[in-house]
Amino acid sequence: MYRGKVISVLVLIMFVILLSGFPLMLDTSQGALKFTVTPFVEAVKSYTDGLTTGESFTYKIKDRERSFFEDMTGFFTLSLTYLFIGGVIATIVGILAGGWMAGVRQNGIKDVVGFLGTIPDFILIILLQLLVILIYKSTGIRVAKVASTFNEPAVLLPLLTISLIPAIYLINSLSQRTYQIMTEDYVLTARARGLNKLYIYVQHIFRNLLPFLKADLYKVTSIMMGNLFIVEYLYNLPGMTRLLFTYGHQFNLIVNTLFVLAVMYVVFLWGMKLFVSGLERVFIYD
Amino acid sequence: MTERRKKGNWRIYLGLSLVLLFMLMAVVGPFFAPYDRDEQDGIKTIQTEEGPRIVAPPYPPSEEHWLGTDKWGYDMLTMMLYGAKYTVFTALVVALLRVLIGGGIGLYLGIRPGGKKWQLQTGWLGSIPPFIMVYFLLLAINFNSPLSPLELVVIQGIVMTILGVPGIISTIQEKTIDLKKNLFVTASQAMGAGKWHMITRHIFPLLKENLVVLLVNEIILVLNLIGQLGLFYLFLGGTIVEYGFFGPENFLSRTFEWAGLIGLGKNFLLINQWMVIPPILAFMMLIFSFYILSRGLEQKYQQTYHKAPHI
Numbered sequence: 001m002y003r004g005k006v007i008s009v010l011v012l013i014m015f016v017i018l019l020s021g022f023p024l025m026l027d028t029s030q031g032a033l034k035f036t037v038t039p040f041v042e043a044v045k046s047y048t049d050g051l052t053t054g055e056s057f058t059y060k061i062k063d064r065e066r067s068f069f070e071d072m073t074g075f076f077t078l079s080l081t082y083l084f085i086g087g088v089i090a091t092i093v094g095i096l097a098g099g100w101m102a103g104v105r106q107n108g109i110k111d112v113v114g115f116l117g118t119i120p121d122f123i124l125i126i127l128l129q130l131l132v133i134l135i136y137k138s139t140g141i142r143v144a145k146v147a148s149t150f151n152e153p154a155v156l157l158p159l160l161t162i163s164l165i166p167a168i169y170l171i172n173s174l175s176q177r178t179y180q181i182m183t184e185d186y187v188l189t190a191r192a193r194g195l196n197k198l199y200i201y202v203q204h205i206f207r208n209l210l211p212f213l214k215a216d217l218y219k220v221t222s223i224m225m226g227n228l229f230i231v232e233y234l235y236n237l238p239g240m241t242r243l244l245f246t247y248g249h250q251f252n253l254i255v256n257t258l259f260v261l262a263v264m265y266v267v268f269l270w271g272m273k274l275f276v277s278g279l280e281r282v283f284i285y286d
Numbered sequence: 287m288t289e290r291r292k293k294g295n296w297r298i299y300l301g302l303s304l305v306l307l308f309m310l311m312a313v314v315g316p317f318f319a320p321y322d323r324d325e326q327d328g329i330k331t332i333q334t335e336e337g338p339r340i341v342a343p344p345y346p347p348s349e350e351h352w353l354g355t356d357k358w359g360y361d362m363l364t365m366m367l368y369g370a371k372y373t374v375f376t377a378l379v380v381a382l383l384r385v386l387i388g389g390g391i392g393l394y395l396g397i398r399p400g401g402k403k404w405q406l407q408t409g410w411l412g413s414i415p416p417f418i419m420v421y422f423l424l425l426a427i428n429f430n431s432p433l434s435p436l437e438l439v440v441i442q443g444i445v446m447t448i449l450g451v452p453g454i455i456s457t458i459q460e461k462t463i464d465l466k467k468n469l470f471v472t473a474s475q476a477m478g479a480g481k482w483h484m485i486t487r488h489i490f491p492l493l494k495e496n497l498v499v500l501l502v503n504e505i506i507l508v509l510n511l512i513g514q515l516g517l518f519y520l521f522l523g524g525t526i527v528e529y530g531f532f533g534p535e536n537f538l539s540r541t542f543e544w545a546g547l548i549g550l551g552k553n554f555l556l557i558n559q560w561m562v563i564p565p566i567l568a569f570m571m572l573i574f575s576f577y578i579l580s581r582g583l584e585q586k587y588q589q590t591y592h593k594a595p596h597i
Contacts, residue, residue, distance in 0.1 A: 019414070019422045026426035033433060111297075111581060118577045120510040122517055123566055126548070129555055130563070146556070188596040226415030230514060234552070244418075245518065249425065258414065265413030 012262055017044060020254040043251040050252070059243075059253035068256050072243070076264060078153065079232065079239035083224055083268050086162035088275060090220065093163070094170025095213070099201065101175035102182060117168040121227045125161050125234045132157070147236045158235045165227050166220045170213075177212045181205050207284050214276055221269045225261070240264065298586065301579025308572055312374040315367035320352070323368050327351070327359040344558050354560035356550065358538075362564055369542030372435075372522045374572065376443055376543075377512065381504035383447045388454025389497055395455065396462025397481055397489065416449055417514040428520050435523035435540050442522055446511060450504065461496060465489050495587040502580035506573055509545075513569065516545030517552065544569050 021040040026033065050056035057068040101113065129146045136142050145154040181187065182205065190200045232239040243257045316323070327350075329342045343359035345351055353362035423445050431438055465471065471488045479487075512522060519525050523541030527534050539546030544565045551562030 015414070019419060022422050023426035028427055028432055031432045033427060107585075111578070114581060115574060115577050118506050118573055119570065120513050120573070122513055122548070123570060126552055126555065126562060126566060130559060133556065133559070182596055184596075191596055222413070222415070225413055226417065229415060229418065230517065233517065254422075262413040 013259075016255055016258045016262070020251055020258060023249055024251065047252055047255060056252050057256065059247060059250050059256075061247055068253065072240070072256075072260060075238060075240045075242060076260065078237065079228060079241070080264055080268065082158060082162055082231070082237070082239065083228060083264075084271055085159055087166070087220070087224060087268070087272050089159070089163035090166040090170060090224075091213070091272070091275065091279075093167040094174055095206070095209070097167070097171045098174030099178050099205070101171055102178035104175075113168065113171060117165075117172055121161065121165055121230045122234060124164070125157075125231065128157050128161065129234075147234075148238065153237050154235045158231050158237060161235075162224065162227055162231050166223050169223060170216065170220060173216055174209060174213065177209055178205060181208050184208075202283055210276070210280055210284075214273070217269065217272050217276065221265065221272060224268075225265055295582065295586070297578050297582025299582075301575050301577075301582055304571070304575030305579060308370070308374055308575060309378075311367070312371040315370050319361075319364040319367045321361045321364040323364065325361070325364070327355055327361070344554070344561060346558070347560050353564045354558070356561055357554070362547075362561065365542040365547060366544065366565060366568060369539070369544055369547065370568075372439060372541045372543035373509070373512065373545060373569075376439060376522055377505050377508045380443050380446045380450070380508045381501055383443075384450040384454055384504050384508075385497060385501045387447070388451040389458050389500075391451070392455040392458025393462055393485060393489065393493075396459040396466065397485060417511055419449060420445055420511065420515060421518060421520060424515070424520050429525050429527045431524045433524070438524045439522055439541075446508060450507070454500065454504070457500065458493070458497075461493060462489055465492050495583070499580055499583050499587065502576050502583065505576050506580075509569070509573055509576075512543075513545040513548065516543075516547075516549035519546075519549055521546035521549065544572075 021043055024039040024043055025035060025037060027036050028034070047056050058065050059068055060066070101110070104110065132143050132146050144156040145152075146157070148154045187200060187204055190204055228239070229241045229244075231237065232241045233245060240257065240261055243253060247253060327343060327345065329340060331338045331340050333339075343355050344357050345355045345359070347354040351361050351363070353366075355361055356365070420442075424442060427433065427441065428438065433441070466489070468488075471484060474484065474488060515521070519527075519537045521539040521541065522543045522545065523539070525546075526538040526540055528536040528538075530536075537550060539550065547565035548562060548569060551565060554561045
């Protein structure tokens, strides 16, 4: 049982090191594309050497040396908080709206929700920002912060974006599942016995929806991790991904950040699993 | 049943004609561009009521520049018409290659007797989104590259293709294994049909509709990926960087592809909205035309019989 986990961690480590080192392997300075391994091997060697001395856990902003772990904790907390809040909102909205969508017969509404699901995250963000700016220009009312300033992160728009995209995914997938469950014979039996609709929804449909929701969590969390990069970048949030894009290509920094992101992903995934089990405890009882 | 088929049809016609329109625009667009590709409208003097005034780009939309100009005085409409071919055709070709290669391998793995399911090793790798992988793969070659724009587009295309193939393989393999369970396939196998016969006569005819829908959805995914890279100044066909005192200062797209224009325009969101609105609307229209096409196809191919809900 543990073998699979160990292998997947080893694959991750190799993958992260190769990915972070890839830009070092290509050299275009001579006016042509050249492939070299030496700088990459040196970087990996100095990283592994620095693990014991702690040098691998430092990075540079301009010329100042900073400690990775000291700076990281704040970023980590912020990213994880946004992910959690977004994930919880997305799950609740997904279940409720998915149940509603399952009963919708008009194709038009399905077209619109489906299209919302295909709009890329960055377009959604820029459109929201444009909307806020245009409202401000015409009425003078500042609806929300468009981007974070020095010590005040934007809240409303980032949370809206980060929960909207997985919510639409869940609405689409859960509505199909709900529809499927509605066609089952046990629902017909329950109807025939005269149980009320709400009871059937919670005790029959929601209960049978949960396994699908749990299976969907993997997809949802990885969609949200992908969005996180774009959301933090475009709203200028002081989160984990800032370390990847702001301070140039420093091998140590990139490797460390990607590892911490992997840890964050797992924490997030387990948190979401816990949340869904909580829902199960509250609503489903015998 | 015939009625349902009709319902799906307007989506297909609308999507197909929009897609063809975009492709036509990508090919002949440059001939209709109001300005030359490299023509810049620099600083100039204009006559106002209070006398002559010196103005500098970016110019807002006007009669001379329908969609305005960017910071360097390039005409937005001209740039978009010249850049369209890179965005549209890269997405098409990359998606097509993904489906062809992934579909072929998936079919082969699925038809193999006793073949084990080729599971995608996700797990912890779910934490690294695809665009981050492309980001690091392209980081070294995209800025002020010695390669020509076409060479760069080809390299970027190959990277994006390879990244998408594993997903397609597992989808197609799963479908093939499902289809193989059909009685008529087992029967023909029992009568000694070869692999090739089974693929061409039984599996592929059932699979081809799925493949078409898959292709259209892949195009949307590739467009999404191109757009995300554009935000980080990794433009299709390369980026020109001008270094200033504090590091990289100005970024320029070498090909004017749309994602790049969005990536550049977003920096002027607060002041000059015309620099970001046209490329974003064009990008959304492009995605919409593929989406509505895929919806139409899905409805057309949907099973003609299904159970009705009880609640």
